[in-house]
Amino acid sequence: MSTIYDFTVKDRTGADVSLSDYRGKVLLVVNTATECGFTPTYADLQKLYEELSGRGLEILDFPCNQFGEQAPGTSDEIHMFCTGRFGVTFPQFGKIEVNGADESPLYTWLKGERGYAGLDPNHRITPILVDILGKADPDWEKKPDVKWNFTKFLIDREGNVVERFEPTADVATVVKPAVEKLL
Secondary structure (H helix, E strand, O other), rough: OOOOOOOEEEEEEOOEHHHHHHHOHHHHHHHHOOOOOOOOHHHHHHHHHHHHHOOOOOEEEEOOOOOOOOOOHHHHHHHHHHHHHHOOOOOOOOOOOOOOOOOOOOHHHHHEEEOOOOOOOOOOOHHHHHHHHHHHOOHHHOOOOOOOOEEEEEOOOOOEEEEEEEOOOOOOHHEEEHHHHOO
């Protein structure tokens, strides 16, 4: 059985990073975008990181331009935006694809471990996403694909996926309690 520690990814400069470097940490793996309706989630993630990194949380940020081309620019430009606008201090990696023929092997594994978890029906963006996703694929809810930017995968200290949070999951009230259970 695989764990997250079996994967190597590229950092924002293109250098290889073995995810085994994060062994023993609780990880939140997130695909992000700088021009998305969910972009303010960066602030929520940074707050979570500031509160819990001392207890063993790492947030791994993977910019992705697959959803409405909402992550334009180079990895350095994205990093400058995130640090300047949201004060991001958690690790940011190189741009990847999370679905399709060119998807990152990490994301193939993540999606295989935890399929689609469902959108929060009370979130203001849910109806917009349902409309976009339904027009693109009538069977979208039945597939494990990442649906949009800011999908989050929670990894325990042994490197196993324990939960998946869709973009509409509130970081403070839904994600944080799940992270705290693992810390």
